[in-house]
Each structure stands twice: as structure tokens, then as C-alpha cells.
Amino acid sequence: MNIIFFGSSQFAVPCLKVLLAAKHKISCVVTQADKEKGRGLSLGVTAVKAAAELCNLRIYQPRQVNDGDTVSFLKGLNPDLFIVVSYGQILSQRVLDIPGIFSINAHASLLPKYRGAAPINRAIINGDKITGVTIIKMTERMDAGAIMMQKTTKIKENDTFIILEEKLSKDAAALLIEAVNSIENNKYKLTPQDESKVTLAPKLKKEDGLIDWNKPAGEIYNLIRGCVKWPGAFTYYKDKLLKVYKARILEMPDAGYRIPAGELFRVDKDSIVVATGNGNLAIEELQVEGKRRMKVRDFIAGHKICAGEKFYKK
RNA sequence: CGCGGGGUGGAGCAGUCUGGUAGCUCGACAGGCUCAUAACCUGUAGGUCACGCGUUCAAAUCGCGUCCCCGCAA
Numbered sequence: 242m243n244i245i246f247f248g249s250s251q252f253a254v255p256c257l258k259v260l261l262a263a264k265h266k267i268s269c270v271v272t273q274a275d276k277e278k279g280r281g282l283s284l285g286v287t288a289v290k291a292a293a294e295l296c297n298l299r300i301y302q303p304r305q306v307n308d309g310d311t312v313s314f315l316k317g318l319n320p321d322l323f324i325v326v327s328y329g330q331i332l333s334q335r336v337l338d339i340p341g342i343f344s345i346n347a348h349a350s351l352l353p354k355y356r357g358a359a360p361i362n363r364a365i366i367n368g369d370k371i372t373g374v375t376i377i378k379m380t381e382r383m384d385a386g387a388i389m390m391q392k393t394t395k396i397k398e399n400d401t402f403i404i405l406e407e408k409l410s411k412d413a414a415a416l417l418i419e420a421v422n423s424i425e426n427n428k429y430k431l432t433p434q435d436e437s438k439v440t441l442a443p444k445l446k447k448e449d450g451l452i453d454w455n456k457p458a459g460e461i462y463n464l465i466r467g468c469v470k471w472p473g474a475f476t477y478y479k480d481k482l483l484k485v486y487k488a489r490i491l492e493m494p495d496a497g498y499r500i501p502a503g504e505l506f507r508v509d510k511d512s513i514v515v516a517t518g519n520g521n522l523a524i525e526e527l528q529v530e531g532k533r534r535m536k537v538r539d540f541i542a543g544h545k546i547c548a549g550e551k552f553y554k555k
Numbered sequence: 556c557g558c559g560g561g562g563u564g565g566a567g568c569a570g571u572c573u574g575g576u577a578g579c580u581c582g583a584c585a586g587g588c589u590c591a592u593a594a595c596c597u598g599u600a601g602g603u604c605a606c607g608c609g610u611u612c613a614a615a616u617c618g619c620g621u622c623c624c625c626g627c628a629a
Contacts, residue, residue, distance in 0.1 A: 531625055542582085
């Protein structure tokens with residue numbers, strides 16, 4: 242079977258590798274164009290491109306995947322199946338119709354829940370206990386195709402985006418192999434999604450990472466876990482952006498009086514405890530703009546920070 | 556050449572504007588106090604101040620160049 246693989250982010254890499262390991266023929270890897278910008282001048286290469294180069298696969302990077310040139314290029318390869326995993330562009334029906342069989346997609350949620358670009362982040366931020374991966378037959382509507390297979394995974398209390406992404410990407414890879422095999426044997430089943438249960442997981446914006454200290458400690462904790470990597474849960478301290486990478490909810494006896502949310506309740510040698518709308522949060526790892534990520538202990542060693550000061554929203 | 560912050564003993568920072576024996580907090584090590592301790596007290600070690608060139612009697616500090624790290628923006 243002649244496969245063309247579409248993917249860009251890290252999440253797609255295990256899928257690509259597993260397909261190769263299973264000796265499937267991948268005639269081309271389509272990935273997002275290199276971003277010629279960055280800080281300074283560096284150009285970014287997608288994780289999938291890097292992996293594909295190591296495996297000496299043919300790489301194609303259309304600026305617009307739906308344009309005529311791309312369509313004729315892809316047709317020329319005579320593919321049987323398109324496999325799309327966090328590619329980053331929406332494929333038009335014209336493109337989806339190119340392969341002889343059809344196109345499938347691996348999505349990091351239990352569809353119809355969390356259609357969209359940021360299902361992993363949203364699941365953690367919302368405090369969900371379970372999530373999973375779904376393989377669907379693609380249609381032009383984003384993440385709306387019929388379900389081919391699905392696997393559920395628990396989200397642990399201390400899972401961060403990075404951990405969960407890695408876990409789900411492995412599940413996706415395993416499921417993908419099963420899906421491809423079932424297609425080869427023509428034994429797959431398709432179940433339409435229940436449209437009444439659709440929820441969306443739109444791409445995160447920078448501002449989604451802004452911490453609102455009036456919220457309960459648990460919600461802020463989830464935000465921190467879900468925003469690790471990008472955009473990072475952040476607040477402000479002394480006019481500087483401060484990202485919180487790691488924290489833990491602190492069970493403490495009621496002080497007897499109300500501490501304003503965002504105020505530093507206690508600062509000692511190796512912890513900073515912040516009051517929230519409900520409960521306290523002990524910061525464990527943070528990063529100030531211009532500086533690298535560090536443990537609170539190190540931050541405290543070099544900063545005159547004391548109880549009573551505040552973290553605020555700009 | 557998108558904007559900006561930074562590179563100072565093991566870690567995090569001050570000092571740079573207003574050149575002149577390198578400082579703070581933490582850690583390490585040694586000793587002390589203590590029933591005991593991550594607490595407290597005393598002492599010790601550890602730095603060519605990212606790199607190169609220049610200005611100067613004298614450069615962490617001023618000028619020029621290079622490398623590296625990071626925030627924003629994409």
C-alpha cells in the first residue's frame with residue numbers, strides 16, 4: 242500500500258516511526274514549510290521533517306496544501322492512503338479525494354469531544370480524568386469524520402502536557418498500525434460521530450496562559466500543567482513576566498483571615514506560597530522573562546522576595 | 556539584519572551609568588550548639604567577572620567585534 246504521511250508537530254513523530262518500522266511504504270512525507278523567522282534569524286524545521294530527514298524519506302512542504310501544484314504533485318505519486326497526524330493545515334475535499342482508498346487522521350481526544358487543534362491542553366486545563374486517541378476517516382469538516390477506532394487513557398493528577406502528549410502519541414501510533422492493517426484486510430468499521438456530543442478545543446492563544454489568581458488553586462494547577470511547553474501559565478511580578486512551570490496545591494489550615502488572591506502568603510528558603518481564590522499554591526519551578534527556567538529555591542537565593550508581595554495580571 | 560533581557564566562585568543575583576584590592580543569598584566542606592534537625596552559631600575552600608581586540612597608569616565597569624542563553628513577536 243502506497244502511503245503519504247502528513248504531519249508536523251512532535252505528536253506525529255511516533256506515528257511516522259512506527260509505520261516505517263512496520264515496513265509500510267511511505268512514498269512522501271508532507272509537512273509544514275520551514276518558518277524562516279524566529280528570534281534573530283533562525284529558521285524552524287518541524288519535528289516531523291527532522292525525523293523524516295533522518296530516515297531519508299521524500300519530503301514535501303507546500304505553503305498551501307490545497308493549491309493546484311500540490312494536488313497534481315500528490316496525484317502523481319498514486320497514493321492509496323493519506324495518513325494525517327497534527328499536520329497544521331486543513332485539507333480540502335479535493336485533496337482528500339486523491340488517495341485510492343481514503344484519508345485517515347489520528348486525533349488526540351475521544352471524539353466527538355475536543356475537535357480542534359489543542360485537545361491535549363484543553364483536556365488537562367479542564368481537569369478531565371480521561372482522554373484518548375481516535376482514528377477517523379477524514380472528511381472536509383475538521384475532525385468530524387466517522388470513527389474507525391478509539392483508545393481511552395487516564396489522565397493522572399500530575400500529568401503535564403508534555404507527559405500526556407508523549408503517552409497519547411504512542412497510543413496513536415499503535416492504533417494507527419491497527420487501523421492501517423484493518424484497511425489492508427478490508428475489515429474496518431466506521432461509526433459516525435454523535436453530533437450532539439461535539440465539543441471544541443480551539444488552538445491556545447498566548448493570553449490563555451494568563452493566571453487568574455482569583456480562581457481556585459485546583460484550576461490554576463490544571464492551567465499550569467496544561468500550558469507547559471506553550472504558552473506557559475504566566476503572571477506578573479515586579480513588572481516582569483513570570484512563567485510558572487510547576488506548582489503543587491498546598492493543603493493548609495485556614496489562617497483565620499482572608500488573604501487576597503495573588504498575594505504571597507509565605508516565602509521561606511525554598512518555597513513561595515501564593516494565595517488563590519480558594520486554597521494555596523506552592524510554586525516549584527518558574528521562569529522570569531529574559532532568564533532561564535529555574536527551581537524556586539534558586540530564584541529565592543537571588544531575589545529579595547518576601548511574603549505580602551503580589552503576583553498580578555499586568 | 557523584527558523588539559528586548561542576560562552571560563560575575565557549584566546555583567541564583569548585586570556591582571557596570573559615576574573605571575581603582577570582586578560582594579550578597581544559597582549550596583559544599585570543617586567545627587560548635589542541640590535529644591535531634593532541612594534550624595542556629597563559627598570558620599574554610601572555590602572566580603583569567605563568556606571570548607577577542609582597543610582606550611587608560613589602571614577595565615567586570617568605557618569602545619568595537621564574536622559566541623552562547625532567554626522573554627516578546629511570528
